[in-house]
Amino acid sequence: MDQIVIRGGHTLKGRIPISGAKNSALTLLPCALLTDEPLTLRNLPRLADVDGFGHLLNQFGISTTIEGSNPGDFGRVMTARANKITSTVAPYDIVRKMRASILVLGPMLARAGEATVSLPGGCAIGNRPIDLHLKALEALGAEIELAAGYVKAVAPNKGRLPGGDYTFPVVSVGATENALMAAVLASGTSVLRNAAREPEIVDLCNCLVAMGAKIDGIGSETLTIEGVADLHGATYRVMSDRIEAGSYACAAIITGGELDLVGANIDEMEATVAALRETGASVEMVGDAMRVSANGRPKAITLSTAPYPGFATDMQAQFMAMLALGDGASMLTETIFENRYMHVPELARMGANIEVRGRTAVVRGVDKLVGAEVMATDLRASMSLILAGLAAEGESKVNRVYHLDRGYERLEEKLEAVGADIERVSDG
């Protein structure tokens, strides 16, 4: 299995191109199910999960073609055409490897009148239920049945969903996405209250509108969707990845460097940018890039994760690595997932001083981290270990690199180009 080997202590300086957003790509791809015309997505990141989603679409009889897959290209273009659907089942084997597969439930149900999707099962970052996805679809008129590890959703007479009102008891990104994609083809109007407002949801709404959907309140917590009989094809560009940009911002600071993050959208990263500035770093737009410059050791800060526009749970682990070298004690509280501190023992093996008390982690800044062999446990946790490795004295080896390949396009290439000593080696 591959490892990433980093010899730390190099100051990073230069330009890093920011890829298309993984979390957006994985909710835009299932939109292909909603029309018999081609949906072309541009700026798709080259990631294992994007390829996996393409394969899942193929299982349904949907054709997919990819352009721009030359080794030198960033941002691929995929065209998916669902002019016929030969299967409405998302099998366990695919869903267990890629949780985002659950996002086919809503659009498949809307288009085919029925959908069967394997339950995603446990996940490394805690218990991740899908009850709200199912309740929202029921509110839109679906009948839901759970059997043998699968969810089966059926619309009345396997026709169109009538649509309906649903108020989410807690903000859920995935459930909002599923409900939106189901509501766009309903025969009536639907209202989703306490909907997630993440930029990726706005991206999804904008793509659906480009396909002919009628959605009011985009970017707000109340979405009103007037169902239409058909959607048409479209060409849509995936937004830039705000989590990738935030991760490289932490890389600039932890190495005492300066990075220009090309294509990052500062307006979609307000909470991250505010937290970066609070550590003393400077963040400003310079031309087409967000420039992040370290200003000495990061100052200790207090952070709590929250749904957008709050501080993203997907940035918690990377900030923790950076604050492990901070000046003073930082407090990080994780409110979205109950078990998202698996990087803590691994960071401790590199010399970090972190104490977890329930949902809060107290991070006491140390003067240095020391390279070690560590194990990645999930996508963002893996990035926190890479960041620690970039700043640590000596050599670090990060195992289970497949997590990183799910979410960071050409990580080693991007970091090497700005001065990191990093390589991927195969231990076989």
Ligand code: UD1
């Ligand atoms: C969440 C994050 C998202 C992040 C992604 C991957 C939030 C609001 N969402 O999205 O930013 O990119 O993880 O790390 O920060 N829940 C239920 N029942 C459900 C669905 C969710 O109880 O049916 C709960 C979850 O356990 C969690 C909260 O709602 O506590 C938010 O989950 P949700 O937004 O749905 O998770 P993701 O879509 O995976």
